[in-house]
Structures are given as C-alpha cells and as structure tokens.
Amino acid sequence: MIQNKFIISYFVIFLGLAHSTAQNKTSSNAIPASDRQQQIDQYWADRAAVQSHQTIPFAPLTLTYIRPASVWEEALPLGNGQIGAMVFGGVADERIQFNESTLWAGNTQNPNNPKGKTALPIIQNLIFEGKNKEAIELADSTLMGKPMHIKPYQSLGELWLDMPHLHVENYKRSLDLKTAVQQTSYQHKGVNYSRQYFISAPANTMVIHYTASKKKSLDLNFTWKRAQDFSCISDPKDPSQLILQGQIGQAETKQEKGLRFAAIAKVYLKGGQFSNKNGKIMITDADEITILVTAATNYPGLKHISYPAQQSNIDPLSTCRNTLKPFKNVDYPLLKRQHIQDYQHYFNRVNLSLDDPDQPNRSGISTDALISLTKEHQKIPSELITKFFQFGRYLLISSSRPGHMPANLQGMWAWQMDPPWNADFHTNINLQMNYWPAELANLSELHQPLFDLTTALIPFGERTAHTLYGAKGWVVHHLTDAWGYTAPADGVQGIWPMGSAWLAQHPWEHYTFTGDRQFLKEKAYPIMKGAANFIMDFMVKIPKNKPFANYWITNPSHSPENSFKLPNGEISSFTYGVTMDSQIIRDLLINCIEASTVLQVDETFRQQCQETLQKLIPTQISAKTGRIMEWIEDYEETEVNHRHTSHLFGLHPGSQISIANTPDLAEAAKKTLLSRGDHGTGWSLAWKINMWNRLHDGEHSYQLLYNLISDKTLPNLFDNHPPFQIDGNFGATAAIAEMLLQSQVRDKNNNYLIELLPALSKNMPSGSIEGLKARGGITVNIHWNNGSLQKAQLLPNRTGPLCISYAGKQIEIMGTQGKAVIITPQLFQNNN
Template identity: 55%
Template structure:
C-alpha cells in the first residue's frame, strides 16, 4: 500500500483525561497525566517480573501489563471488539464496533471519465504515459477522491488502589478466547477474565479475589470526540456513552451514524455509586461488567435505503443486549462462549514443538526476543502465530458481520492508518487467504456479503466511467459502497471486483456447495467478468502485443517504472497482473458454467477472450516475469508489492509442475525483489516461495516476518499495524503442509502433502486442514518424512494425491475416510 503517513508503531497516544476518581485521591491516576499527547499510556503499578505460564498449549502471555496499544490483547465476536491492556492500578479496554464508519453513501462517479477515456487510451498507446496520467487524474477520479475512516467506538477506563503486583500474568488463551489477568497484591490474588460473546453480542469482564470484599474499582467511558458519557437514565448500575458522527452532505443535512456504548456493573457484596460520569464499586466479593456497543448502520444490504437518517436507536440496542446477557449466570455465559468459540477454533490442531522444549516457559515477548537474537523462530512460536491468525479471523469476521478491514476489527484512532478501509489491491483479499484451508469457511462469508453490496454501486461506476456492463471496484472501498477511483492516479485500477471474484469461487472449490455457486458465487463472478469483457481493448499495431486484448488504462499496484526518456510513471496499458487476474476470473467462470450446465454462449465468449488475452511474458534481459507490457526498469526494485506474480499466488496459472519455465522466471523475480519488505509483503512472498516448493526460503522469510515485522501482541507490523500480514502468514504456514491449487482435468485439483516443509519443522502433526475438492486432512511427520495421513472425503469423487515425486489416485465415496501410510498406500484395518 502507498505509505501515506509515518507512525511510530509502538507509540500509543494518550488522548483522554479521566478525572474525579475519588478512590484514587492519594495518587493521581495515570489517565490524568495524559495531557502530553506524545506520552505513552502507562500503568502506575510496579511489577516484580514474576509470572507463570498459564495452562493451555497456544497462549499469548506476559509478565507485565501493556504499555502501548500494540501490546494489548484482542478479543472480538465479529461485531464488538476490545483491546485489553491488563493494567493493575490503571486499566483500559479500547472498544470497537464493526459498523462505526464515518461517511455516508454517495455517488462519487465523474461523468467526464467516459468522454476522455478514448484519449487516455490513445496517449498510452502512443507512449505518452504521463500526459495520460494528467488527463486521467483530472477527469476519472472519484468525487470525493477518497473514503472516510473506520473509527474507535470508546474506551473503558478503570483504576484500583493497587500500586504493585508481586506476581503477575496476563494471557490470551486462543483455544477459549478468554483474556485473563491474574496478580497478587498484599497477599490477595486478583483475577480478571474478559471475552467477547458472539451469542450475546457483548463483552464480559469478571473480577474475583481470593478474599471477600476486596474488589474496589472506578469506571468511566471516554471517546476522543463526538460523544458524551452519563449515568444511564434507566439503569442505576450502568454508564452510557452516546453520540453522532458530525457528517453533513453537500446540502448541509446531517448524515453521520449514531452510536452508543453501555457498561453495566453487577456485584455480589459491596455497593455501587456515581460521581459525575464515574461509576464506583466498593468492597465487592465479585464484579461482572457487561459491555455493549451499537450504531444505527443499516447493514450492507440496506446502505442505500436510509434517506437522510437510518432507523434504530443505538442506546436502546445496547440496553436490550445487556438485559439479555444478564439473565444468565456468569458461569453459563462463559461456558457458552467457550463452546461456541471452539466450534470453529478446534477444527484445526497443529503441533510443532514439544511442551517440554527449552522455550516452553518463555513469555510471548521473550519468545519474540529469542527469535530476534537467534534469527530463528522457535517452532512453538510458529505454531502459536498460526493459530493466532485463525483466532483473529474468528474474532473479526463472522457470518452476518462486516468483513475484516485493514485492522481486522481493532483500531484505536479516529483516523486510523489508511482509514482502516477495505483495500482491494491485495490487502482485503489477503485477509481471507486462510479462511478455507484452515477450516474457517463460514468466516469467508462476510467478504461475499460485502461483494454483493458493491454490485449496485459498482454497476454505476462501470457504466459512468467506462460505458461498460457488469460491476467494478477500484483499489479500495468502505462500508458505504465506494467503488470509484480514489487517492490519486494509482486508484485508477479497475481490477478490484475481478480479483475479489476469486473468493466465492474458492469457497465453492473447498466446499463443493453447488447451491452457493449457483445462487451467490456465479452471479458475482459473471458480473465482474462482464465488466472485464467490455473493458478490454485490442492493442494496436506497433505495440509489443499487437492484436492481443489488453487493459487500458492499467497500473501495477503500487509500483512505478522508468520511461525511456528517464521520467517516472505509474500508468500504462496491459500490466501483467491484469492479464493474470483476468485469466483466473474467466477460467473460473468457464468451470462454473460447466458445473452448473448453464450459459454456454457466455462460456464461449470467455474462452474466445482467453485465447486473445495478452500472455505472461519473460524478460529477455533479466529472465524474470515482466511486470508491464514493456520491459521497463522499476523505480523501486524491492517494491513491497509483487503484483506480477499473482499467477503464482493466489492464482494457479504458474506452477512448478505445470509451467516450469514460468516458475523459474517467477523464482528469479522473487530473488530480485529481495527478502525484506512490509509485514504483509513478506507474508505474500512466503506464500509464493511455498508454491515454488522452496521450503527453507519460505521459512527464512517467515523468520524475518516474526523477528522484524511482528509487534509484542503478535499483530503484524506494516509498519504500522495491519492485520493482513497475520492472515497471510497463517495461510502460508498451512500451505507448507498442504497445497491443492494445481488444476487437473475437469474441475479437480491435485492435493499435495508436505509440499514445502522446512527443515526447521522436521517433526509435527496437523489435524483438520482442508483441500480443494472437499477433503479434510490430518498428517503426522517425523524427520521431515510423512508417517501417516488421514483424509476425509466429505463429498466423495476422484482424489489425486502427491507426496514429493510420488502420486496416487483414489475413487472415494462421500464421507469415506482414507488411512494412508508414508507411501500413500492404504493402511490395513
């Protein structure tokens, strides 16, 4: 992504001043010392450094509270998210609600675009690239030229009288989705448990102590702007924060979303009281907080239905959520949350390190430091990082919720980096790379919902800007259906819908859900293809691919090249990535029409277009895959995007076994790009090295990602934080063990076991990974050699397995289980 700002990743800016906490009169709370916006958020408590690893295999844990946001631990249920700092004297839980987006639905399309498009194309074909850039920027950009940000909902602040912790452990158990803070103060053990219940749509925080009457805290809700906090008007034990985003349209009408957050305290023993906007609890035996958040966002399918204001009162929604949540005991709510979370999380088990290994008792930040010192991540860290990515997807993308954005669900600013929007030139797609292979297929569906919501505005953009049918998205979108070019000329990249259309097809390939293909996937794919078929033009004589179909204008995200006259430019025609995305889309459309036995004429049009599409070309000078239609030199040879290798990953047009010449050129391309990069850029390269079956090079880059681009709470660091690197790396670790992208005859795929197993991970086991064709796979290996495999054929059909150079074919029935040995032979039962 274009780096629009520089942000010190570890600096958490204190923005609020919490006052009036009577219980802390003897020492000013840290929160009242935040006038200096350069200061880090600090817990006043001192820590002894003593702490014990919690039970559980995959846990993030620490021996001190978080000092900055990038050390806090995330919880989420797809709608409501929290970042738990784990403070002793001073605690903060930063809250997000997935629909709290600034802005509103509008028509940003510039009708001048269609008039000037032929001239832009003429200039590009005449090698007048920068003249084309100037004209396109004047006439094709969206109005406005960008989107408004996703925003933080609120922050819950509370403090205690505890200024020291003799023993302290802060942890997130990935298997339960519960953050636990446990510490000892003056001989009393205090415990706090926090989790986000999907069933109740609430965050619950439980306080207990080893002695009676020991829990005394003061609470308030804060937001940087546009909100106020008061005692709840109808609930004497609740705080209420509510507000409205100050958005107005060109006529001066208020269009901003309304929002609210409520916190209710339920105590046994002790009592509660209010002082101004502060809720205090004194002398309780136990305390449970129920936290709700809501907006009046109408849902993706109703963005254009609301007129000037949407119905719904967020504070009423919060009250209903909390009323429902408090009807059950805490024990019942927690047990239900764990059951529901494990319904998804427990589908995959990965074991790469022994529990008695030398680093087993290292805290997570210590494991990271050990990796930085040795340059080699411990297998346990790799295992936990993999499961953390799955945890984050479960927490930030669930059926019926918004899809995961650039920061998933968690953003503390009013204006996060890149607006925490949906960047469609790789970042949004990367978020969902692990969904199918790591057995979280349901978490893929919010992306499909977003795509469906973009069809209507995308159709208008296609017609107004290009005179084309179908639907189009450029390099970003938001919660309000923005589909026009944004930011600058780099935004005139009309390939977003075509790339996104890969995802519903992938969902079908893994699930073989024909009803989904017919009702949801294929209409989205066909609509994206219809735009492409209208957008393509024939390259004129005198060009390198004369007579072939090319895209124009075109752009290779987000790279620039050097023209023969020495000028730099970003605009051209026929960037290689375009051909690769189009090849992927049209090929998948052809396959879908055969499966569904429909649209023969459309199928033939796709096939004819594929035969005329400009090919992937190899540079005669460098032997690398060419990024543009001309063999230009790059402005940044080590650019973070490796767009022209889309056909290697996430596409499948390039493979080691199917196209060895292109695979060799792709390898040279990756070597030239280098082994450094942004967090998400490294994750992409790891996936590509996996596809080349260069396991140790892939693991080397995973080490760089963990050692140099991973924050203390294991969030990916662009920098700053972007969640796509987490998701991309999780998918990459899975593809070290199972790959199923190489197409065979018909609509089948080869399933390759341990295709890219690094020597650093020579022993281990995995259960529950998925392969295309509806197969679920368990593997065990020792000394880098497969010991046994268990494969469930959910739908049945032909299965081709590969292990190294060995292949085996099986005919399977629906529900059949194959038990195979190290030679891919059936085991005797």
Template identity: 75%
Template sequence: MKIKTLLYCALLLMGNTTIKAQQSTKIIDAPASQRQHKITQFWTDRTQIQSAASLSAGPLTLSYARPAGVWEEALPLGNGQLGAMVFGGVADERVQLNESTLWAGHPQDPNNPKGKMYLPRIQQLLFEGKNKEAIDLADTTLMGLPKNIKPYQSLGELWFDMPHLKAEQYARSLDLERALQQTSYVYNGVKFFRESFISAPANAMVIHYTANKKQALDLNFTWKRAQDFSCTADPTDPTQLLLQGQIGQSAHANERGTKFAAIAKVILKGGKLINADGRIAITGADEITIIVTAATDYPGLKHIAYPQTPVDIDPLASCRKVISSLNKQHYQQLKQAHIEDYQQYFNRVKLNLPDPEQDKLAKLPTDSLIRLTKELQKVPNTLVNKFFQFGRYLLISSSRPGHMPANLQGLWAWQMDPPWNADFHTNINLQMNYWPAEVTNLSELHKPLFDLTKALIPFGERTASKLYGAKGWVVHHLTDAWGYTAPADGVQGIWPMGSAWMAQHPWEHYNYTGDREFLKVQAYPIMKGAAEFILDFMVKIPQGKSFAGYWTTNPSHSPENSFILPSGEVSSFTYGATMDTQIIRDLLQNCVEATKLLDCDPDFRQRCQAALTKLIPTQISKETGRIMEWIEDYKETEVNHRHTSHLFGLHPSNQISIVNTPELAEAAKKTLLSRGDHGTGWSLAWKINMWNRLHDGEHAYRLLYNLISDKTLPNLFDNHPPFQIDGNFGATAAIAEMLLQSQVRDKNNNYLIELLPALSHNMDQGSVTGLKARGNRTVNIQWENGKLKKAEILPSSSGPVCISYAGKQIERNGTKGTAVLITPDMFQ
C-alpha cells in the same frame, strides 16, 4: 466500610482520577500510499510491578510479565461486531473498543461525470507513450469526487482506576483455545483476578473481577473517546453507564455521520455502587461483572444501495435490548456459551510441531519469545504453533456471518483517523485477510466478504457505467462501508481490477465446499458481473505496439509500483500490466467452468472463451529471465518493491506451477529472488506463500523467520509498519500451505492433493489435523524426520482422490465419509 475507601470513591467521583495517557501523534495528511504513520500511544499505569508470576504458559497461550505500555502490546478480543484491546493494567486499566460498523462518512455518488467522455483520449495517450499527459487528464476526469474516503473509527475506551499502587506475582495472558484474556496479581497479600471475553452468542463483552478475600474489590470507571461523545448515567438503570455520540457532532457539521451508543452494565456480588457525573464507583465488592455492548445506526450497504424505505435505528435501544436479554444469565453461563461457540470453529484444526525446549520456552513471556528468534536465528516451533493459531483466532474474532468483513486492521483500531482509514483495500489486503478461511477450515467466516461483495454490485455498476460506459460492476483499489467504488486517493487508484479479484473468493469457497447452491445463487452472479465489466472494459491493442490485436486493460497499474519509460520518465500509469491479465485469465477461466457446472449462459461462456484466446500471455524477460511486470520490459524504479503483483498467477492463482508450467515457475523464482527476502509484514506473508507454491520450504521458512523476528509486534500483530492484520492472515495461510496444497489440476482436471509440499527441515516432525483441500476433503498428516509417516483424507463425496508426495502421484477411489489412508510406501 473503611473511611479511607469512602474518601477514595468520593475523590474519584469529583474527577480527581490520575489515569494518564500521552497524546497520540497526528497522522500526516498525505495520499494513502505515501503516509508515514506514527501511531504509538504510550499508556501509564501508576502501579509498580514488583515481581512477575512464575509463567508456565499453555502451548496456545500468549503470556506477559507486565501490562501493555502501548496499544500494540494490548491483547485483542472480538466477536465479529464488537472488538476490544485489553491492556492488563492494575491501578489504571484501559479497554479500547471497536464496533464494526462505526465508519465516518455517508452515502454519496463519487463517480466523476467526465469519465466516460475522456476515457478514449486517456487510452490513446497511454498507447502513444504520453503517460504524463494521460495522468494529468485522468486526475481531473476519472478520479472520484471526493478523492478520499472517510475512516473507520474507534468506538471509545473504558478507563478503570483501582487503589493498587504496587503489585506482585503479576501476569496477563490470552488463551487462544478459549478466547479468554486474564490478568492476575497480588496486592497486600490478596490475589486479584480479572477475566474478559467477547461473546458472539451474548453480543457483548464480559469483564469479571474476583479476589481471594471478601469485600476486597474497589474500583471506578468511565467512558472516554477523543471526540463526538457524552458519558452519562443511564436514567433507567443506576447500574449502567452510557456512551453516546454521533460522528461529526463536535465540529457542528451540517452533515453529521453515524450515531453510536454503548452500555457498560455492572452486576455486583456484595459491595456498593455509586453512579454519578459520568463515572461508576464500586467499593467493598466480592465479585464484579461488567457487561458491555455497543451498536450504531448504520443501515447496511443493501439499504444504502436500495433506500426504498427509511430505516430508523436507535443504537441505545439496540444496546438496551441486548443487556435485557442477558439479565438472567450469570457469569459462568455467559462464559460457557462463549467458549462453546468459539471452539466450534477453533477446534477444527490442530497443529503440533514438537519443540525440545517446550518446557523452558513455556516459562518465557511471548514478547521475549519473539526476541529469542533473533538469537536462535530460527522460529521456535512453540512460537510457530502459537502464531498459526493466533491467525485463526483473529479471523474467528473479526469475521462472523452477518457482520462486516475484516478490514485493514481486522476489527481493532484505536484512532479517529487510523492508518489508511482502516479501509477495505482491494489490491491485495482485503483478499489476503481471507486466504486462511478455506484451507484452515473456517469456511463460514468467509461469508462476510461475500456479503460485502454482493452489496457493492449496485455501486460498482454505476461506476462501470459512468466512468467506462461498461456493463457489469467494478471496484478500484479500495472501498468502504458506504459503497465507494470510484478511483480514490490519487491516479494510482485508477486500478479497475478490485472486483475481478474479489470474484475469485466465492469461486474458491465453492471449490473447497462443493456447495453447488452457493455457486448458483451467490458466487456465479458475482463472477459474471465482474467478467461482464472486464469484457466491456478491455480494448484492442493498436497496430505498431507489442501484441497488436490482443485485448488489454487501459488504463492500468501494477499496484503502487512504477517503471522508467525509454524517455527516462518515471510512470506507474500504463496499459496491460501483467497482474491485470493474470486476474482476468483467472476470472474468465473460472466463469467458463462455472457455466459448464451450472449448464447455463452458453453465449456468455463463448465470449469468455474467445477473450481468453486474445489475452497477452505471461511474459519472461529476455534480459533478466524474470516474469515481466508490464507489457514492455521496462526498467523498475524499485527492484525490492513490496508488491509482487505480477506473480498473481503463482499465488493466489494457479496459472504458474512447477508441475504444469516449469519454465514460468523458474522465471517466478528469479522474480522472487530479485524482490528480496525482506519487506513489509504483509509483503513477506505473500512471498512466503509464493515460495511455498514453488515447493521451496527452506526459502519460505526463511521469510517466515524474517516476518516473525522483524515484523511482528509483542502481541503477535503483524507490523507493516504500522499494524496491518493481513500479514497475520497471509502467514497463517502460508504455514498451512507448507503442509498441504491443492491448487494444481491433474491430467483429469481433478485438484491434486499435495502432501508436505514445502516442509522446512526446521519443522521436520509434527502433525496437523483438520486442514481442508479443494474438493471438500479434510486432511490429517503426520511426519517424522522431514518425511511423511501417514495421512488421512476424508472425502465428502465418492470418486477419485489424487494425491502427490515428493514429486510422485497416485490415485485412490474415495468413498463419502470413509477416510482414505495414505502411507509413503504407496509412492514407491
């Protein structure tokens, strides 16, 4: 072995590494709705990239000609529990990791004991138009104690150092078809290759180093974290480096939080390894495989709600168990098992939008392809294909059965205090994360949301009782891993509709799958409990007010928006916001239908039906012709506000449609026009879905262009800004609904399968296979020159299949397991 290499390793073990990273900017301590997040963290790779490899990316590969310079350029990997962002550095590589249960905080009862006592007075003040007095009283009597939740946190980072200060023919990529991240380059005539993935079967990340010359691999690595950790050699195994810690330990807090651990195990082919002083150094290896796993002592929401028996979880023991189970598997076995597991989900849907410039565009890095959209004033179909499947990739990677659901950043967050705590925001964002689950054939990945919802019920029941004196269960505008269901952040958090909206999702899962047992055992109890709260919470509007005698919500918000009272006072606190009524109508109608399907609860059904007759109808402003956002036609403070909450009835509900409610549909169109074609990333995604529901494919595409050209980061993450994953998921669902919709009922109350309802001329040729329609129908579609060529509908049960195309409807008899062929001449 060369003396130079030995000296290099000795210096590294003494801690003379030159890896650097600038300090991250501190987040301003302000209410969640007001924070301005400066999150960029610059990363320095000492290597000079002298040339890039000739790219010829596969149609579903993200490719780049340089390492990531900031976290928002790194490439995500995940298996639902473990997540990683890979930078693709050469001399200095960084792999930032997350574990889905690593949350600061602890179980508590945040419900304000004054709530139930003062609620009637707050309601009276709002009915009297004394909004400011109501706000002041609500702030001291309804808000959670404490008002804020603790954040989801980064697990830590692996920092690698290699003696390669120049690189030629550099390339890094993310293969969406196999969920593999790859980095390659040439140094001193030797080609180096690095491949990474996170396996669900193995419950581990695998990093594999090779070179086309023997004994060419020299590197060292260590664990790093901003706080609360130690990095040591494993006393039981010299090939393992341990990360251990407990949230809060650095602050010497009386109440320390979640314990965590991670192991990085090295498997060598050739070479030598030294493990000392919190660093592993490797020299002269032919191949290096590093297996990484992590765990916490988080007991799960079910145990937190019902802590009858103590739970003692040892995170390090959990990690060792995983590593031990993988000892006999070599790299190719781990890789093959990972690919097979991943592709069982990914391969269900294939979208093909031909692009005449495909060969030329395949040679462009993905970040250049994003920039090209502005020059072209459209999104190349090559990029639409990637963007759609990237959204499905993210859901497969961040939401697996048995694990936590995708949060505001999915699974990926590098800070100790990420934007909005990377929480579960329930006034749009958490729900939007799961919009693509059913339509893009990823039904099983919806289950983590249902598990969270079910686990929140006992917490929500306490909040419903203590704050509102109501039965059932409630969640406000956010929640976390500890079952926080009280109002949070500020008075804008007094929005007790989160549970009612969350209850829509198990109902939709039933509609898409037809799983009656799921409806009976899981969906219906969630829905009924949410509805019981609503039925108890609503109050009768007093005489002298609009819609006197009708039932409404009080207090109420139209999420994060405000209005101007006749007195000139600006307020957001009110009663009877339109979104509330639309959510309630959706929930109660679904409950009525569920009771009929299950032949149960006739008294409860009657209560729901009676309440439905006393709900305020969706109103159209006489002045503007738009859907009214509040019970009164108040003037808006921000016409272009990012939330379009009062169009919940258009999407994700089906109360407004051009087929059944054309007048409301026209008012919804005017509302969208007034909101404008710009906004935050997730806001644009929501509006794309709404334009789809209005069958305006050109307008939907215009907003898709705005989203990708202006609100998409180099790694295709959605940019609020900052990064929020809901925009990715919402846009993926929107692309699917340009091609297939099934939310509208026909005259026989069957879901209508709408083919190509919002197709833009920019996508006038293509095919898609494997999309799902309500009624558990799998749909394949081909089109040319903007017109249907043929479609195949595969029903899961026999019965009528109702299809719509170009404004005309037909009905065919479907047989279970036999494809129904649809051609355009059938609609003549």
C-alpha cells in the same frame, strides 16, 4: 495522522498523537518525536509498580506477558465479529479500547466523475502513443472520484477502570487461544486478584469479571471516554448502567453528521455497593464484580446501503438496552461456557503440533520474549510458529462472523478517529489476503462477510462502470468502505479497475473447497459474471503498431503502487496491459467458464469468455533478466525490491504458474522473487512466503517466515506493516498451512492434486496438522517425522477419485463420501 490541533490532556494525547508514525500523513504542528513519545509513555504508564516473579507454565496456545501493555500494540485483542476490544491489563489503571465493526464515518454517495466516459478513449490513445504524462493529467481530472477520499473507520471509545492497587506482585496477563479468554492476575497485600475478559457472540456482550481471594477486597471506579463526538451519562432508567453515546460529526458545525452510536456498561455485584453519578460508577467492598458491555450503531447493514442514502430508523441505545434486557441477573459461569462452546465450534477444527527436540523447554518465557529469542537464535521456536498460526485463526474468528462486517485493514481493532489508511477495505491485495486462510484453515463460514460486502458493492460498481467507462457489469478500484465506494480514490494510482475481478476469485474458491452448488448459483456466479462482463466490456485491442496487436488488454492499467522508467527516462506508473491484469482476467474467465458449465447456464456468455481467453497476452519472461515481466513492455524497474509482487498473481493466489504444469514460468517466478528480496512490509513478506510455498521451497519459505516474525511482528503478535495491518497475520497463517498442504494444481484429468508436505522446512522436522481443508471438499490430517511423511488421513465429503502427491510422486485412489482414506509413503513407492 498527527492532528493539526492539540488539546493538552492525556486522553487527547492518546487518541490524537500516539504512534503518529503509524500514519501516512504529517502535520507542520507535530510535537517533536522525543517529547511526543514521553507524553505517550506517561499516558499509558500504569500507576502500579508491578513485580513479576511468577513462573509462567508452558502453554503452546496461550499468549503470556509479565507486565501490563504500555502501548496499544501490546494490548490483547478480543472480538465476536461485531464488538472488538483491546485489553491492556493495567492494575491501578486499566484501559479497554472498544470498536464496533460498523462505526464508519461518511455515508453513501455518487463519487463518479461524469467526464470519465468522454475522456477515456483520449486517455487510452495517449497511453498507446507513449504520452503517459499527458494521460495521467487527463485521468486525474476526469476519472478520479469526487470526493477523492473516503471517510475512516473509527474507534468506539474506551472504558477507563481505576483500582487503588499501587504495588503488586506475581503479575501475569494472558490470552488463551483455545478459549478466547483474556486474564490478568496479581497479588496485592497478600490477596490474590483475578480479572477475566471475553466477548461473547451468543450474548453479543463483552464480559468483564473481577474476583479476589478475600471478601470485600474489590474497589473500582470506571467511566467512558472518547476523543470526540460523545457524552457519558448515568442511565436514568437503570442505575447499574453507564452509557456512552454520540454521533460522528456532532461537534463540528460544518461536518456532515454521520452514524449514531451507543454503548452500555452494566454492573453486577456480589457483596459491596455502588453509586452511579455524573457519568461515573464507583464500587466499594465488593466480593465479585461482573460488567457486561455491549455496543451498537445505526448503520443499516450491507444489504440496505443505497444511494441516495435512506434514513436509518435504528436506535443504537435501544439496541444496546434490548441486548442487555435478558440479563436481569448474571450467571458468569454460564456466560463463559456458552462463549467457549461457540468459539471452539470454529477454533477446535484445526490442531497444529510441532516437535523440535533440539529446542530447549520454553517454560517460563513470555510471548514477547519468544520473539526476542527468535532474533537471538535466528530460528523460530516451534511453540511460536504454533501460536502465530493459531493466532491468525483466532483473529479471523474474532473479526469476521456471518452477518457482520468483513475484516478490514486492522481486522476490527483501531483506536484512532482517523486510523492508518482509514482502516479501509483495500482491494489490491490486503482485503483478499485477509481471507486466504478461511477455506484452507477450516473456517469456511467466516468467508461469508466478504461475499456480503462484495454483493453490496455490485449496484455501486455498476454505476461506476457505466459512468466512467461506458461498460456493463460492475467494478471496484483499489479500495472501498462500508458505504459502497467504487470510484478511483486517493490519486491516479487508484485508477486500477481490477478490484471486482480479484474479489470474484473468492466465492469461486469457496465453491471449490465446499462443492456448494446452491451457493455457486445464488451468490458466487452473479458476482463472477458481473465482474467478467465489466472486464470484457472495458478491455480494448492493442493497435497494429504495437506488440501483440489485436490482443485484448486493459487501458489504463498499472501494476499496483509500482512504477517504471520509460525509454525517455520519464518515471511513470500508467500504462496498458500489465501482467497482473492479464493474470487476474485469465483466472476470472476460466472460473466463469467452469461455473457456467457446472450450472449449465449462459452458453453465449461462456463462449465469449472462451474467445476472450484466446486473445489475452500470455505471461512473459524477460529476455534480459529471465524474470516474469511486470509490464507489457520490458521496462526498467525503479524499485527492484518493491513491496508488491503483483506480476506473480498467477503463482499465488492464482494457479496459472506451477512447477508441475509450467516449469519455465515457475523458474522465472523464482528469479523474480530472488530479485524482489527477502524483506519488505509485513503483508509483503506473508505474500512472498505463500509464493515460495508454491515453488516447493520450504527453506526459503521458512527464512521469510523468520523475517516476518522476528522483524515485522509486534509484542501481541499483530503484524507490523509498519504500522499494524492485520493482513500479514492472515497471510502468514495461510502460508504456514500451505507449507503442509496444497491443492490448487489440477492433474491431467482436471482433478485437484492434493500435495502433502509440499514446502516442509527442515526447521519443522516433526509434527502433525489435523483438520486442514483441500479443494474438492476433503478434510486432511498429516503426521510427519524427521522431515518425512508418516501417514495422512483424507476424509472426502463426496465420492470420486483422489489424486495425491508426495515428494514428486503421485497416486490416484477412489474416495468414498464420509470414509477415511489412509495414505502412507509406501503407497507412492508401490505405484511408481
């Protein structure tokens, strides 16, 4: 959002104005776009004149650039799940923007409108009678949350570092995805300078390390900055420490005070000297500089949020001091080794290698230039596909660690006080998409923060379910935050009570990949059962004068963020029984039935789920268009190319539509995707790639991946909605993996069908993938050449039958726990 008031300083220009187009709100006081961009460019411009003549070596897993970042979207992200940073790689002017994953404005509250329960049956009758406008007006006044909006996730602040190097040569900056280490290097007056940055999970600190090839060559000043609500002081207890501290809302007399926060930057020198005065550290004549940075808030943790809110006794500054206390001296090589070992524990599980002999050697080409080459040649360099896939895994490792917050709309990287859409947890696609690669891409533990958030939402969602709908179980609507907001928000489009049912898919998926029965019993099943109880209590039967009379449907209901034309020409989004709702509910109830059967519990509940399933509206095909119907009636669409493709939930991430089991629906889904088109927002393209994968159309999948990378990818490989939203990165990572391996379909014996190379494009003719996961607890390695399978290796974590598919043929082999099974094309020929 563009701020309503402006203080003319570079700092406020940065935080209040930069990339205002990334916002979904406007202001009448906006500075003209051309002047605003000039100010932004002036702010971010490094004072140093940079010459880049250095040859860039070929590095398939390194993001490399030949100039500093000039805007936030060019900076390189680092993170350990709690602390995040964006490093610009400036020379004379380096700016490191920090986030702490719990720094959310607001607090727990009870936003549920007490009028909801009484008004609900009236709203439902109005919708059944076709009086949509009246229903919307009543819903707006009785069902919407009070307040109707949540407070945002905020930037922690920036570390400003200045060096007197105004003319440099052989500049390069890079992010090594294999080690999660960012490096900037250059020459100044014949001296080689190197800067390395990483955020260590074991130490819970960011490590900044400056070196030079000549002694006494490092002079550096730095300070903390933030747009509001902060102070920067020299630590009176330790002259090597510079403190940022504050409290959200402290500058506003009328604003409710929020979380307290703190960060400490601690200096270690080899050679030279420093002073720490008036909130600024000045270093001269150093041989080597190491700065450790840590941060904390007094957020109580997901397990401890409650309403009414409890006073937190956490002292963020003490937390930071305690984190740094063990580091009386700094052993930089040891810190780096421990960081890399921890990071590679996750990253090294999967290796993707693509070989395209038709593509020239990419040595000497920066990452942003590779994106430009994609547009120029209308083909994605194989190296870039590999980078993009592994970058998504890197981002999940960096933003979603067990014990910390889940990845939000921007992962954990947001520079504003009021970022786009509050950088919230959007539950009508975006939050779920963040975790699509977690199981498949062998990062199962990183799914845990999502389950922690979901569990924390249950008591808040139970209150909303009871107050608004008079229903059992728990509900969340289209968004939530760190404080358990579960009421409808933002507008009547927020009256979408399906968020809990969709979230409940994720713990079940975790079970299907891992086979962890204890997790199923203790974590997954309570989430799933509570969501199903709400849905079955909330649904109503269709009246006798309507199609599908006596079938169970949701009311009110809408297909997320889309609208349609009523027969009288009125535009509406409110209706009953939209296709997506029925598909999500079917998915949830089927999973609940299987979970209760596995656990041998809740026979009565299981029977209720089975009976409800029999009266759910089936997915319909339009007689007029041959496409999947988005609504219960075949309304005229107002936006054929709408970014959401909600009515294909049953194709992806669900499994109700497949070529193998429902060919008619699969063909109708294909027509739907063709109608929606091959363009859209970044995350929308990622979703559609996954859908084309499920239809085994590798060429269409590749085309949309090309569109995503060439048109919706920023220079640092962040996904561009626009603005930046991280879900497109995660969705695309899952999509690249599902081009090569799928396992969502069941065979005739109800075993998961392991599909090898189901959507391989001719543009990815040869390569290998090692370490992917299939449902049923199976690790899969695949090698292919000239578009054909060479061999696959399956390593099951339990003994039982393995059903494998390749090129339309199936085989079944008995797998033994811990024993590799080798699959070759000949096995399929011999069995068919």
